[in-house]
Amino acid sequence: ETTIVFNNFLAPNDALWTDVMAPWIxxxxxxxEGRVKFTVPDSSLAPPPELLNSxxxxxxxxxxxxxxxxRETNPELQMxxxxxxxxxxxxxxxxxxRTYEQFFKGKNALKDVELLGLVTTPANSLISMDATKxxxxxxxxxxxxxxxxxxxxxxxxxxxxxxxxxxxxxRMHEVIxxxxxxxxxxxxxxxxxxxxxxxxxxxxxxxxxxxxxxxxAVYVRSDVWAxxxxxxxxxxxxxxxxxxxxxAAGGDDKETAARERALASGKTITPxxxxxxxxxxxxxxxxxxxxxxSVQPMGIDGTAALDFYIAEQAKIAEGN
Amino acid sequence: xxxxxxxxxxxxxxxxxGVPLGFALMFVGLVGFAYVRADMVGQALISWGEAGLEFNMxxxxxxxxMTGQQMYDQVTLYSFTVIPLFILMGALISRANLAxxxxxxxxxxxxxxxxxxxMGTVVAxxxxxxxxxxxxxxxxxxxxxxMPSMRRYRYDDGLSxxxxxxxxxxxxxxxxxxxxxxxxxxxxxxxxxxxIAGILPGILLMALFSGxxxxxxxxxxxxGPPGARTPWPQRLRLLARVWGVVLxxxxxxxxxxGGLFTPTEAAGIGVTAAGAFAIARGKLxxxxxxxxxxxxxxxxxxxxxxxxxxxxxxxxxxxxxxTGGISxxxxxxxxxxxGIVIAxxxxxxxxxxxxDSLSMxxxxxxxxxxxxxxxxxxxxxxxxxxxxxxxxxLITPPxxxxxxxxxxxxxxxxxxxxxxxxxxxxxxxxxxLILVLIFxxxxxxxxxxxxx
Amino acid sequence: MARLWxxxxxxxxxxxxxxxxxxxxxxxxDVVGRYFFNxxxxxxxxxxxxLMGLTVFAALPLASRAxxxxxxxxxxxxxxxxxxxxxxxxxxxxxTAGLGFIGxxxxxxxxxxxxxMASTGSLRLPLWPVAGAMAILGWLSCxxxxxxxxxxxAGLDRDLHAAKGSLE
Ligand code: NA
Ligand code: NA
Numbered sequence: 001e002t003t004i005v006f007n008n009f010l011a012p013n014d015a016l017w018t019d020v021m022a023p024w025i026x027x028x029x030x031x032x033e034g035r036v037k038f039t040v041p042d043s044s045l046a047p048p049p050e051l052l053n054s055x056x057x058x059x060x061x062x063x064x065x066x067x068x069x070x071r072e073t074n075p076e077l078q079m080x081x082x083x084x085x086x087x088x089x090x091x092x093x094x095x096x097x098r099t100y101e102q103f104f105k106g107k108n109a110l111k112d113v114e115l116l117g118l119v120t121t122p123a124n125s126l127i128s129m130d131a132t133k134x135x136x137x138x139x140x141x142x143x144x145x146x147x148x149x150x151x152x153x154x155x156x157x158x159x160x161x162x163x164x165x166x167x168x169x170x171r172m173h174e175v176i177x178x179x180x181x182x183x184x185x186x187x188x189x190x191x192x193x194x195x196x197x198x199x200x201x202x203x204x205x206x207x208x209x210x211x212x213x214x215x216x217a218v219y220v221r222s223d224v225w226a227x228x229x230x231x232x233x234x235x236x237x238x239x240x241x242x243x244x245x246x247x248a249a250g251g252d253d254k255e256t257a258a259r260e261r262a263l264a265s266g267k268t269i270t271p272x273x274x275x276x277x278x279x280x281x282x283x284x285x286x287x288x289x290x291x292x293x294s295v296q297p298m299g300i301d302g303t304a305a306l307d308f309y310i311a312e313q314a315k316i317a318e319g320n
Numbered sequence: 321x322x323x324x325x326x327x328x329x330x331x332x333x334x335x336x337x338g339v340p341l342g343f344a345l346m347f348v349g350l351v352g353f354a355y356v357r358a359d360m361v362g363q364a365l366i367s368w369g370e371a372g373l374e375f376n377m378x379x380x381x382x383x384x385x386m387t388g389q390q391m392y393d394q395v396t397l398y399s400f401t402v403i404p405l406f407i408l409m410g411a412l413i414s415r416a417n418l419a420x421x422x423x424x425x426x427x428x429x430x431x432x433x434x435x436x437x438x439m440g441t442v443v444a445x446x447x448x449x450x451x452x453x454x455x456x457x458x459x460x461x462x463x464x465x466x467m468p469s470m471r472r473y474r475y476d477d478g479l480s481x482x483x484x485x486x487x488x489x490x491x492x493x494x495x496x497x498x499x500x501x502x503x504x505x506x507x508x509x510x511x512x513x514x515x516i517a518g519i520l521p522g523i524l525l526m527a528l529f530s531g532x533x534x535x536x537x538x539x540x541x542x543x544g545p546p547g548a549r550t551p552w553p554q555r556l557r558l559l560a561r562v563w564g565v566v567l568x569x570x571x572x573x574x575x576x577x578g579g580l581f582t583p584t585e586a587a588g589i590g591v592t593a594a595g596a597f598a599i600a601r602g603k604l605x606x607x608x609x610x611x612x613x614x615x616x617x618x619x620x621x622x623x624x625x626x627x628x629x630x631x632x633x634x635x636x637x638x639x640x641x642x643t644g645g646i647s648x649x650x651x652x653x654x655x656x657x658x659g660i661v662i663a664x665x666x667x668x669x670x671x672x673x674x675x676d677s678l679s680m681x682x683x684x685x686x687x688x689x690x691x692x693x694x695x696x697x698x699x700x701x702x703x704x705x706x707x708x709x710x711x712x713x714l715i716t717p718p719x720x721x722x723x724x725x726x727x728x729x730x731x732x733x734x735x736x737x738x739x740x741x742x743x744x745x746x747x748x749x750x751x752x753l754i755l756v757l758i759f760x761x762x763x764x765x766x767x768x769x770x771x772x
Numbered sequence: 773m774a775r776l777w778x779x780x781x782x783x784x785x786x787x788x789x790x791x792x793x794x795x796x797x798x799x800x801x802d803v804v805g806r807y808f809f810n811x812x813x814x815x816x817x818x819x820x821x822x823l824m825g826l827t828v829f830a831a832l833p834l835a836s837r838a839x840x841x842x843x844x845x846x847x848x849x850x851x852x853x854x855x856x857x858x859x860x861x862x863x864x865x866x867x868t869a870g871l872g873f874i875g876x877x878x879x880x881x882x883x884x885x886x887x888x889m890a891s892t893g894s895l896r897l898p899l900w901p902v903a904g905a906m907a908i909l910g911w912l913s914c915x916x917x918x919x920x921x922x923x924x925x926a927g928l929d930r931d932l933h934a935a936k937g938s939l940e
Contacts (some may be wrong), residue, residue, distance in 0.1 A: 052892075061361070158814070167398065340843040341840070395824060621832055625832070
């Protein structure tokens with residue numbers, strides 16, 4: 001029998017927890033007929049950037065955390081954070097796991113942990129806080145004061161000419177509600193409701209593939225994993241990986257509902273024009289190239305992986 | 321649950337034995353976390369094996385790493401960067417001689433009433449509180465400024481000490497306020513709204529304190545004889561001299577309210593404004609700047625040692641299921657959210673006899689926020705309720721830091737006299753708390769107008 | 773000994789002063805840059821975070837020297853004579869252990885951050901040197917308290933009370 005102390009850093013009613021992680025835990029407990037059990041502390045035992053370290057060091061036995069925090073050690077896992085690569089929650093999550101298995105696995109494993117899954121959550125694009133000034137061209141982005149999550153999205157938006165004040169979510173609330181920025185990026189409508197800043201999202205511009213989707217890695221400590229019998233390990237793998245990724249499908253429904261509520265309350269949401277999309281594609285090219293270069297040292301063909309990731313999403317959307 | 325209660329008991333024992341709060345929390349939290357960590361996966365922390373005593377190294381290492389991570393995270397937490405800045409602003413303002421002018425202006429208007437000099441003290445405390453985020457700084461500064469003139473007019477020492485100690489609490493009720501920042505961070509609540517929410521309750525408390533003084537001097541006229549009447553032209557001249565305080569307050573609060581900058585940035589701007597003001601008045605030498613900075617650094621350091629301990633201890637009781645247990649218990653009582661808030665106030669009143677305001681907030685807010693938020697309690701309103709309640713702890717015996725500060729600054733007054741003089745103000749504050757509980761609008765109307 | 777300590781003290785005070793001034797300057801430059809030059813200090817807040825950490829840890833040895841860690845003296849303030857002396861010694865032992873613990877854990881934390889290449893999200897500044905500096909300052913505080921303890925055991929400073937600071 002193995003008990004896994006599994007960390008949840010999200011609020012207990014967060015969709016990623018209730019719809020993806022909690023059912024996955026139930027799947028494992030059912031599949032192993034109770035031989036593998038989970039206990040989840042009431043609140044997070046470590047700050048989000050330290051979760052991977054915490055599992056490696058035994059503060060807890062398992063956790064899920066944003067892949068962005070592993071940027072320096074695992075550049076390959078940053079792929080889903082690249083702009084214009086998100087085409088639906090289930091599609092992206094499943095394609096991400098397939099890309100991992102085909103291109104990344106064995107090249108640069110996370111230290112001392114067993115990776116059991118990768119999931120994304122719904123993305124978003126460019127949001128203006130002024131109803132009369134939607135962000136509809138590169139010219140409109142030039143010098144625009146904007147909040148975004150730190151790291152790849154902030155770098156991409158800076159490359160597109162915005163004046164980015166990046167920061168953690170607490171800073172997002174502060175700079176948006178305080179009116180310090182004129183626009184923000186990347187947080188899906190449902191999360192904007194949770195963070196209490198949805199009313200500032202006056203005019204959104206949706207870019208195909210979005211600007212940024214958060215992605216999470218799910219893992220347990222290697223030595224705890226080793227205490228599980230090989231048969232049970234197989235059973236766990238069967239409900240993890242692609243099966244876990246497929247659970248992300250629900251994310252889109254909730255996000256669609258939140259988006260509808262935004263529309264119903266008079267906010268505008270417009271698709272980016274072809275011209276703007278072309279401008280953004282060109283502006284973001286250096287960021288994608290930098291990622292491709294960053295994974296080359298570990299023998300990963302970044303161009304092929306990225307192409308596969310996008311193509312696979314299209315395939316999954318068609319039902320494969 | 322039982323483990324948590326043992327943990328609390330050990331912690332209280334260490335505390336009363338005089339062990340510094342931060343270290344007591346840290347050690348109890350560490351051992352408790354290791355124990356629960358082992359217990360959770362069905363293991364013992366220490367067992368008797370073939371080779372003698374065996375330690376569960378995985379649980380112990382987990383607990384040790386947790387403490388290191390939490391300490392590092394606390395001192396580099398973005399939200400906390402506002403704390404040293406607001407402390408520094410207060411330190412600079414204390415040295416800019418503003419308090420004298422505030423006191424003179426306040427007395428120009430109310431000094432000639434019975435008990436007027438004490439009322440003037442309270443009003444000046446409120447004005448000083450508008451540019452200073454700490455109640456101890458307000459109490460210490462006003463002791464120096466107001467005590468000599470109240471003695472000149474033969475005011476009762478108890479009344480004077482009570483007015484200063486109680487007035488000092490306005491420092492954290494009227495924005496800016498360091499405890500409100502800490503509350504906002506721990507309860508994940510909008511600090512800007514909390515600041516704005518504190519304005520009306522601060523004014524209410526100022527009025528209630530003046531009422532307490534009026535009542536005391538009505539019963540005992542000899543305790544607060546009237547001062548000299550100031551002619552109107554002179555009053556206006558005195559009032560005009562406090563423009564610096566008004567300007568700094570308007571910059572900070574107006575900037576936050578108007579969305580020019582965030583509370584964090586307001587702190588940095590406030591420091592700059594306070595420094596510029598002190599320089600303009602010839603009160604800021606390299607020496608005083610250096611002293612202000614060191615004082616700020618050491619105070620910040622002390623706050624963080626407590627917060628290290630508190631977060632480690634909180635992680636222990638969280639893992640031990642205490643938070644969940646307490647919230648199940650409170651929900652099981654099947655009383656209204658209001659009943660639970662009142663229960664929490666009673667807990668604070670008891671804790672306030674011993675703990676200081678910041679330690680209390682750091683220890684309890686994560687637990688109480690987790691209980692109250694899901695019930696839909698307005699966390700801005702609860703923040704104001706919590707700040708008023710912990711403020712009472714600052715002036716109640718046996719440990720009332722504001723009263724200690726007044727005694728330390730004045731010197732020749734007994735603690736007994738000071739605490740006796742404080743009771744009318746404790747009653748006034750209790751009345752203020754009840755009013756805010758019954759009429760939440762006192763706290764919520766202004767932030768509601770912010771329209772965001 | 774006294775000269776060595778006063779040199780260290782000046783150094784720590786300098787770290788505190790420069791860090792706090794830099795925190796103020798970064799904030800003001802960010803606001804001014806944003807409104808007047810359309811160029812905020814992107815990621816400047818990450819430097820502020822680090823500076824705050826340095827301020828806190830540079831203040832630790834000073835607070836330790838002044839024995840001003842916050843404690844509740846409700847019951848123990850009344851101790852006199854030998855009881856007071858031994859009480860102070862016990863508290864110094866606990867404080868030395870506590871500060872040594874902080875120094876030790878920050879040392880380990882620096883190691884973990886080095887091996888996981890932890891860095892800030894925007895500016896990608898490596899974090900292990902920050903934790904390393906904190907470790908050194910933690911150990912220094914431990915040493916300061918250990919010296920106070922040695923003096924107390926040698927029968928010096930008999931009149932002093934154990935730690936009792938005040939907050940806010
Ligand atoms: Na204040
Ligand atoms: Na008290």
